[in-house]
Amino acid sequence: MEYKIRKxxxxxxxxxxWICCETGFMGDPMEVYFEGREAFADMWSLYWTDYEPESALVAEADGQVVGYLLGCLDTAKQERVFNKEIRPKLFGSAMRSGVFFHLKNWRYLYRVARSSRRGEFNEPRDRVHAEYPAHLHTNIAPAEYRGHGMGKALMLEYFKYLREHESPGVHLVTTSRNRLALKLYYGMGFQDLFRDPLTCYDHVTDEPLEKIGMGMKL
Ligand SMILES: CC(C)(COP(=O)(O)OP(=O)(O)OC[C@H]1O[C@@H](n2cnc3c(N)ncnc32)[C@H](O)[C@@H]1OP(=O)(O)O)[C@@H](O)C(=O)NCCC(=O)NCCS
Incomplete structure (x- = not known):
């Protein structure tokens, strides 16, 4: 398959x-557990497209964008921008997306609160951000474009960019259900930084999930 990686x-x-929403449930459409595409895309792509577009790459095939790698050089900065500027806007996009009218969303939000109480989001943030300050999110859709080397090509291009910016390391977070992604990440040299149970999807999955944080020195 012919494809091109570009900024x-x-x-x-x-x-x-669109790709963000189509892949939002570990490669499947987000509607498995959540309704409201505008709010979902704001949560998972707005920082990277609007506040740090220079760190983002896309894969193009058959004349259209079929994949992306959304990057960030400084995760601590991204978290500050998210908390100060994006989080307050999310309420507006949630209202416009009708998020609060769906029982499905309340089921999920209840589970997120429960996971938070259980400490499932207590990653070793400070250590990870200090040693592996950059991060990435990558997805390809429709599914027929997966497995043709675009994921690997996006990552190699991103690593080049990170080295040009003298980044010491990059991390990412995925789950035990993202099997192709895990194969790709381990193959590229990522190593586990933390593994924790993740129970907020237990109503839509039939397997126990783990959240996996991985890092790679550059
Ligand atoms: C994860 C993802 C971005 C990887 O991109 P991709 O273009 O499909 O991956 P590549 O074709 O570059 O494959 C990379 C490696 O994975 C393996 N792989 C990919 N597709 C495969 C397939 N269909 N069967 C078996 N192995 C496969 C190969 O071993 C390949 O390594 P190699 O170069 O040594 O052969 C893409 O599959 C995807 O979007 N998946 C669904 C969403 C997702 O899980 N995103 C990650 C969120 S953390």
């Missing part, structure tokens, strides 16, 4: 948001 441009934004 993200503003005209790719809608397509990136």
């Amino acid at each position: 993200y441009e503003a005209r790719d934004r809608a397509r990136v948001r």
Whole structure:
């Protein structure tokens, strides 16, 4: 399959948001557990497309964008921007997306609160951000474009960019259900930084899940 890896441009934004939603449940559409595409895309792609577009890459095939790698050089900064500027806007997009009218969303939000109480989101943030300050999110959709080397090509291009910016290390977070992704990440040299049970999807999965944080020195 012929494809091209290039820098993200503003005209790719809608397509990136679509891919984000199409892959939002570990490679399947997010509607498995959540309704409201605008709010979902704001949560999972807005920082990277609007606040740090220079660190984003896309994969193009058959004349359209079919994959992305959304990058970030400094995760601590991304968290500050998210908390100060994006989180307050999320309530508006949640209202516009009708998020609070869906029982499905309340079921999920209840489980997120429960996971939080159980300490499932207590990653070793400070250590990870200090040693592996960059991070990435990568997804490809529709599914027929997976397994043709685009994921690997996006990552190699991103690593080049990170080295140019003298980044000491990069991390990512995935789950035990993202099997192709795990194969790719271990193959590229990532190693486990933490593994924790993740129970907020237990109503839509038939297997116990683990959240897996991985890192790689550059
Ligand atoms: C994860 C993802 C981005 C990887 O991109 P990709 O283009 O499919 O992956 P690649 O084709 O570059 O494959 C990379 C490696 O994975 C393996 N792989 C990929 N597709 C495979 C398939 N269909 N069967 C078996 N192995 C496969 C290969 O071993 C390959 O390694 P190699 O170069 O040594 O052969 C993509 O599959 C995807 O979007 N998956 C669903 C969403 C997801 O899980 N995203 C990650 C969120 S953390």
